[in-house]
Amino acid sequence: MEMNLQMFAENTQTTAGLSAEMKTYYGMELLENAKPQLVHNQFAATKGLPAGGGKTVEWRKFGAFDKALKPLTEGVTPDGSGISVSYITKELAQYGDYTTVSDMLDLTAIDDVVLEITDRHGSNMGLTLDTVTRNEIQQGKQVIYAPKIGSDGTKTDVTSRMTLDKDCRMTSELVAKAATQLKKMNAPTFDGKYVCIIHPSVAFDLRQDEAWIAAHQYAGATELFSGEIGELHGVRFVETTEAKIYRGEDLAADSRTLKVNGNVMASTDVTFNGGTVAAGALAGRYVVLGGTRCQVVSNTDAKLVLDKTVTVGDKEVIYPGEGGKQGCAVYGCLFLGKGAYGVVDLSEGTEVIVKPRGSSGTADPLDQRSSVGWKGIHAAAILYDEYMVRVECGSSYSDEDKAN
Incomplete structure (x- = not known):
């Protein structure tokens, strides 16, 4: 017999829940399944959540001392060196997800299906928070491009x-x-x-x-x-x-690339064909044509408006511009020293939320809804x-x- 775990997929606004022991059990399951996914977080300098529940986390950066090359004079106390301190702040953000399940499951006891859902949410939490960190630290300014190696x-x-x-x-x-x-x-x-x-x-x-x-x-x-x-x-x-991995999605519903329709001379407007494109679908995307990478300001089903002028010939191929040559995948490999970036302590800002059937009051008059979910507070920042x-x-x- 198949169960539709989203049979009653509406949000339940309640605060009732499980016993402390059950919350601890499911919480441990969630965190254990999140840990293997947190690759980008394991090399970060961790910071506790701000006292008083503030919405901003702050890291201190200490400057280095200059070399003390001047010899000391006997009996004379030299001037000491001051320490330079700068601050990096980041706004905290909250993330989360949940699954609503039917009354065919019992959340008041340890249930195999509930454990499976909790495990999946643990993995989802780990991947989500890991991706937030990854996307932040991919913005570093020190970049080396791999040379092309011939045969x-x-x-x-x-x-x-x-x-x-x-x-x-x-x-x-x-x-x-x-x-x-x-x-x-x-x-x-x-x-x-x-x-x-x-x-x-x-x-x-x-x-x-x-x-x-x-x-x-x-x-x-x-x-x-x-x-x-x-x-x-x-x-x-x-x-x-x-x-x-940097790689652009297909430019059209039925084609990875498009083609310039007619010569373009020093213009931001480029008419195209070669694929089905909805109006506005490419706005904000990057494209490469004639060796120039441009951002699409707006588009119709037959014309692009770019952020810079281009000169290209008829039938020139238009490629997705988020990746490498002709839209291929490019990989951002991060080489890290200790203390390069920081994250908030995940153990302080994450929790599993399991609401058993019957906990929703008049929002669930027939006691048909239960839910399993998670939420977490996270922030990451490049420090050095x-x-x-x-x-x-x-x-x-x-x-x-x-x-x-």
């Missing part, structure tokens, strides 16, 4: 995301370059090592590198972090499918931009991976 091994420098393709792969040389940049900035380490958060598609390419193969041929891996797959050039690699480097690259899977 004969020659390298061609790449200077922008939109020109990256699947031949711009992660290599041991890029790893060393990113690690060197962090060392030059005196970025602190995690027990002597830096960390890189990497997508499995990028990890596949890196594992083919001779330096990686040599480094892992005999060494036994000692995993310190969730998802860790190995170490190279003083960098520990943590693999997750939630590592950032110089302690993080984003290597943007393609991979062997750039033509098939989707944005996340």
